[in-house]
Amino acid sequence: AVNELLDSLGAPLEIVEGFVNSIAVTIPWAALVTEHCTLEVTGLQITCRPKYRTNGNWDSQGMQLAQECLKDPPEASEEPPAPLEGLEMFAQTIET
Known part of the structure; x- marks a missing residue:
């Protein structure tokens, strides 16, 4: 899905693989309407390569x-x- 998004944007690269060490989500259950949810990603590694266009x-x-x-x-x-x-x-x- 990410490579399709990059392709639609005309990006000259594609993602080959990725790794996430941990994901932490904080949801303020007591104030869902007024507070924000947070998502924390640590240890994100993404391997990209140039995209070879054939046309x-x-x-x-x-x-x-x-x-x-x-x-x-x-x-x-x-x-x-x-x-x-x-x-x-x-x-x-x-x-x-």
Whole structure:
């Protein structure tokens, strides 16, 4: 149920497992209408992992980026490229 809620919110992670050491509930029986109930959880451990999406916008953007890189081969030059030139070109492609 928690993973379904995270999925509906578009969270990029899912819960794999969880552990609770203890749960204490305080109910004010003498004043149920005027007082609050309290729930105290101690020792909560949650293990999460990234959620791998197999559909959606990420795949189409990735394919579009790959196609753009393949259709525009780098120009041949006599000078060797600067060490970060490829990285800068990649960053510009992502920004546009």
